[in-house]
Amino acid sequence: MRQPDHPAIDTVQLTEVLAALADPVRLALVATLADGGARSCGEFDLPVAKSTLSHHMKVLREAGILTSRVEGTRCFVTLRSELEDRFPGLLDRVLALAAPPAEG
Amino acid sequence: MRQPDHPAIDTVQLTEVLAALADPVRLALVATLADGGARSCGEFDLPVAKSTLSHHMKVLREAGILTSRVEGTRCFVTLRSELEDRFPGLLDRVLALAAPPAEG
DNA sequence: TTTCATGTTTGTCGAACATCGAACATGGGT
DNA sequence: ACCCATGTTCGATGTTCGACAAACATGAAA
Numbered sequence: 413m414r415q416p417d418h419p420a421i422d423t424v425q426l427t428e429v430l431a432a433l434a435d436p437v438r439l440a441l442v443a444t445l446a447d448g449g450a451r452s453c454g455e456f457d458l459p460v461a462k463s464t465l466s467h468h469m470k471v472l473r474e475a476g477i478l479t480s481r482v483e484g485t486r487c488f489v490t491l492r493s494e495l496e497d498r499f500p501g502l503l504d505r506v507l508a509l510a511a512p513p514a515e516g
Numbered sequence: 517m518r519q520p521d522h523p524a525i526d527t528v529q530l531t532e533v534l535a536a537l538a539d540p541v542r543l544a545l546v547a548t549l550a551d552g553g554a555r556s557c558g559e560f561d562l563p564v565a566k567s568t569l570s571h572h573m574k575v576l577r578e579a580g581i582l583t584s585r586v587e588g589t590r591c592f593v594t595l596r597s598e599l600e601d602r603f604p605g606l607l608d609r610v611l612a613l614a615a616p617p618a619e620g
Numbered sequence: 621t622t623t624c625a626t627g628t629t630t631g632t633c634g635a636a637c638a639t640c641g642a643a644c645a646t647g648g649g650t
Numbered sequence: 651a652c653c654c655a656t657g658t659t660c661g662a663t664g665t666t667c668g669a670c671a672a673a674c675a676t677g678a679a680a
Binding site for chain 1: 530531532534535537538539540543603604605606609610613614
Binding site: 413414416452453454462463465466467469470482484485486487 | 655656657658659660
């Protein structure tokens with residue numbers, strides 16, 4: 413597996429980021445990564461086929477939201493820290509609001 | 517013209533709001549309303565046909581982002597203040613980041 | 621009532637999207 | 651070399667989106 417390309421963070425548009433986050437599967441995916449840790453793609457427990465998951469990863473990567481790193485036969489993803497430089501506070505806010513109510 | 521329906525703010529989903537904002541025309545539209553004032557639909561200077569504009573208004577209304585009020589033959593729109601209750605800080609953050617660089 | 625202004629609704633189009641399964645590519649183990 | 655695990659890419663399918671023009675609805679003005 414070749415290392416995937418990541419766009420220069422300056423070229424990422426706000427509407428592109430919003431569109432990437434405007435999907436339940438992708439938002440759940442990003443929320444899982446919110447602790448800053450890395451995950452292999454297979455670790456996500458989402459109700460989609462692996463090809464679909466791969467697609468969503470690509471959308472998030474191209475929106476500058478996460479980075480992929482290939483290691484052996486696995487692919488680790490992390491939130492892309494530069495997104496905070498480009499759109500300060502955006503992801504934090506969205507993730508805070510996307511978080512489960514956490515009451516009771 | 518009948519008064520348009522607005523969804524109960526509790527029923528609005530975050531992904532729906534994000535999707536509504538993830539379009540350049542709609543984002544520009546919302547940014548114009550950011551001063552809190554009302555505008556009639558015709559006041560917006562956007563490069564789309566009026567039917568298209570009407571469609572975008574509908575999307576924003578159904579996402580709980582703005583309210584429409586019909587007055588005579590005109591239709592006034594405003595940002596919907598309850599959105600702030602539902603998703604605190606979201607619109608502020610997005611609009612701050614969408615704002616023109618304002619340099620020079 | 622006829623006309624005009626302002627929006628909305630409807631129908632249509634092509635583009636983009638979400639999803640899947642199948643096929644493929646790659647690397648690690650045995 | 652062979653097999654398995656892990657992802658990616660491809661092709662197909664159905665849905666949604668954004669755009670427009672045309673038709674409609676409504677209210678105000680003449």
